[in-house]
Amino acid sequence: MEEIIAQVLREFYETGIPSDVCQRPFVFLEKRRNATSIIGMRRTGKTYAAYQRMLELVNGGIPIERIVYINFDDERLRLVTVDDLHFVGEAHATMYPKAAQEKCWYFLDELQNVDGWEMYARRLLDSPLVQLCITGSSSKLLSSEVATQLRGRSLDMEVFPLSFSEFLEFNGIVKHIPQLPFSSRTAGVLRNAMSRYLEEGGFPDVQGENLRIRNKLLQEYVNAVVLRDVIERYEISSVQALRYTLDYVIHNYARKVSTRAISGALKAMGMPDNREYISDYLRYFADAYLIYPVSIRTDSVAVRRTNPDKYYMADTGLVRAMTPKKNDAEKGWLLENLVFMQLRRGNNKIEYYINKKGGEVDFLVTDLDTKARRLIQVAWNMEKEETKDRELAAIRLAKDEIKVKDCSIVTWDTEGVLEDDINIVPVWKFCLEKHA
DSSP states (O other): OHHHHHHHHHHHHHHOSOSOOOOOOOOOOOOTTOEEEEEOSTTSSHHHHHHHHHHHHHHTTOOGGGEEEEETTSGGGTTOOGGGTHHHHHHHHHHOHHHHTSOEEEEEETGGGSTTHHHHHHHHHTOTTEEEEEEOOTTSOOHHHHHHHTTTOEEEEEOOSOOHHHHHHHTTSOSSOOOSSOOHHHHHHHHHHHHHHHHHOSOGGGTTOOHHHHHHHHHHHHHHIIIIIIIHHHTOSOHHHHHHHHHHHHTTTTSBOOHHHHHHHHHHTTSOOOHHHHHHHHHHHHHTTSEEEEOBOOSOHHHHHHSOOEEEESOHHHHHHHOOOOSHHHHHHHHHHHHHHHHHTSSEEEEEEEOTTSOEEEEEEEETTTOOEEEEEEOSOOOSHHHHHHHHHHHHHHHHHHTOOEEEEEESSOOEEOTTSEEEEEHHHHTTSTTO
């Protein structure tokens, strides 16, 4: 195993860091004696996030000899044990003895494939000459488990599908994100790009593919999560009930999903309908970053119990690939899902709010750094008086009840400012605002 590890490491130095890395606006968290854990759904670009950091180091003057990269998903390393891991450092020191005596950055991809990996990782963290980064599939890299295994010595870095601004640059639609105010031509370009983004989503590998290939790839991403991140990891016995639970969420995304409703449907089909298991299934999919729960804003356990969580999908492209729907109601839910993911990329706590008259506001957003709060309502358009009155009544009453000044209604293409300082903003502009 010593020679195999040395060979894998030599290949990294011979081929170098991939040069086709799309520069994404990652905030790469590093702290001495702490590991950086790159986490997120499959195929969002976690390994390329590590490559991006490597390139930053090299461009900043750190020689590549002080970077150690091993991908433990390599089939040649499938039999490696925790007792073999010390060969990584030994092989590096043999190749570059001078570099090994200085601070080195270790990037270990899929390290979690090795049983007992945490003992080796903790030993690296104790070294003043090692800055450790680990990345891999969410099936073995849950942030809560990493924190436990590394005794709290880890910093999470979440990777999501491309945001709208990243989508624009990735696809060459704009070279640089335009600044306000937009010209009419720029606004037209952005509006058209948002139509495409809403349909295709932001997974890097599907960009530019035709509809059939895109849908096939996205469906395979979901299948990989179901099989490898949930069924294999948790040894699920009732696979049919698990898959139905996910199918139910996918067809009811951006809406409240109760375990009672799923249980009733399973019971009617003669399948296991244990609500505790269903709750577990939902948590497993959330742990894999496939779905995201949003709870009601309340301090009451009783209110929380009668108002189940709303669930959002990781990407609107996934929704389009997994559901055949295309109607007016679907457009509104799709838009709401897109807005949620834009908010989720920030360091925000996101809840939904129901005012005293029962009117619902889609998002109460609390910035976890500044503690500033915002109310955000999502509506495809405000043309119908009935829709306009309903959305405005809900957010206005919530604004008064919880004393939130920053209030917005995100639409497809309507814009304006109401007399009570409620902003109506098109989604293509909202997604490019810095605070979004």
